[in-house]
Amino acid sequence: MGFLSFAFNAATVVLLMVGVVIVGVVLLRVFGALERRMSSPTAGRVFKFTGYFTLATCVVALVGGFVLYVTRAPDPAELERGMAKLFTYPSNRIRIDLNEVSDAQRQELVRALQPLLTSTSREFYQRVTTRRGGYGVKATLPSYYRLTADRLEIATGESFGSGRTLPPLFPQVLAHAANAATVPALPPAIDARIVAGDHEPVPLSLLSKTAELMVLTRQTLQGTQPLPAPCLMAIQAQVPTDHFEWLFGADRNGLGKDVRLQVNAVPGVLPAGEYELRQLTLLGSERRRVLWERAAAQGHVAVQLGLAPVGLRESPGCEARLLKQLDRAWTVTALRNVSPALASAVKQVDIEQRPSRFSPWYAGFGWTAAQP
Incomplete structure (x- = not known):
């Protein structure tokens, strides 16, 4: 040592x-x-x-x-961790007020926030020297949480002021989750059309249950489909088989420039909007014959689209801009798809940026160590 x-x-x-x-x-x-x-x-x-x-x-x-x-x-790392608990350590508090949800939904919320709890733990490392050499020992000071019927409190193991920050965009994700339960749900299918230069418009139906944002998938680690790019919204759609040839060409050769997706309004939920269509992928197989036979049998062509607000540049920080520019109905829908607990349980979020002293031994009852 x-x-x-x-x-x-x-x-x-x-x-x-x-x-x-x-x-x-x-x-x-x-x-x-x-x-x-x-x-x-x-x-x-x-x-x-x-x-x-x-x-x-x-x-x-x-x-x-x-x-x-x-x-x-105990080894030196465990001893250091024990002394931190004994004399308290700097920790940031995150308080999440909850809606009236069931105990199962509250437990699901804790599981959805596991990446946050894991990333804000603190690692102790010590080098132990012996006559035959040396080795390193580690100990983890986890983040702690306390869950009640109306609140989830989190005490981070590592304070933000120690070179550690919240996982990227997590405050924005929590902000979108707050009161998400009050946002009306989108219908399963939304009418839209692809407009590409002189080509006739391609009608399609967007499947709202497949909408997904990379930023939400990264935070909850519960992605349900491969996403095309970090600064795009991925969503699947059904297109009439009459347009199979154009879709197949777009999948193989690319979309080209200035291809837009015009989405019809959903009264009281989603206003009409126009988005840049940057990626289009046929789902199911890479063989043209197999794709056509499946489309003919189903009566539609299944595609995945990569959408972005008009003018959004794919550069550092574009994920945050994507969350700001998308209509809240889309962000909440994507949040519901990837983590229903976050969308239904969170009422209000308060993140303390200045750390305070904390120890689970002195902070009262009910604190639970997060799983590593």
């Missing part, structure tokens, strides 16, 4: 020895003074025996504690 760790462990043992000896001597003196004040010889002998018994007990405790420490002492 390093010099500082060795010095700390040595000082701990020395202080333990000194403390036990002092306690034993003090108690022996106290019982000796009481013995001299006793007028009855029998009472004096009792206090004398008690004093020596107390001193012997302290010595036995000292020897036993030393042997236990030597044989079963």
Whole structure:
């Protein structure tokens, strides 16, 4: 182990020895003074025996504690973690007020936030040196959470001010999750059409249950389909078989420039909008004959589209801009698809940017360590 760790462990043992000896001597003196004040010889002998018994007990405790420490002492990393819990450590609090949901939905919310809990844990690492070489030891100080009927509290293991930040875009994801339950659901199919230059418009039906955003998939790790790019919204659609040849060509040769998707309005839920269609992929197979036979049997061609708001550039930070520019109905729908618990349970979110001292030993009951 390093010099500082060795010095700390040595000082701990020395202080333990000194403390036990002092306690034993003090108690022996106290019982000796009481013995001299006793007028009855029998009472004096009792206090004398008690004093020596107390001193012997302290010595036995000292020897036993030393042997236990030597044989079963925690490694330096575990010791450092234990000291952090004992003396408290800086932690950021995240408070999530919940809607009236079932216990199963609350537990599902905790599972959906597992990436957040894991990424904000703290790692302790120490190097242990022996005569035959050395090795590293690790210990994890996890984030803790406390779940009640109306609130989920999170205390991070690592504070944001220690070079650690929240997972990318997690505040925005939580902000979109807040009160998402009040946003009306999109219908299963939404009429739209592809407009590509002089080619006749291609009608299609967007399947809202397949809408997905890469940023939401990254945060919840529950993606349901391959996504085309980080700054696009992926969604599947059904296209009439009359347009199979154009779709097959677009899949093999690319869409070209200035191809738009015009989406019809859904009254009271989604306004009409226009998006850039940047990717189009036929689903099912790479062989043309197989694709055509399947489309003919189903009565439609299944495609996956990659959409972006008009003018959105694929550059660093475009994921945040995508969340801002998309209509809230789309972001909430994508959130419901990838993590229904986040969309239904979260009412309000409060993230404290300044850390405060925390220890699960002193913060009250109900705190649970997050799984690594």
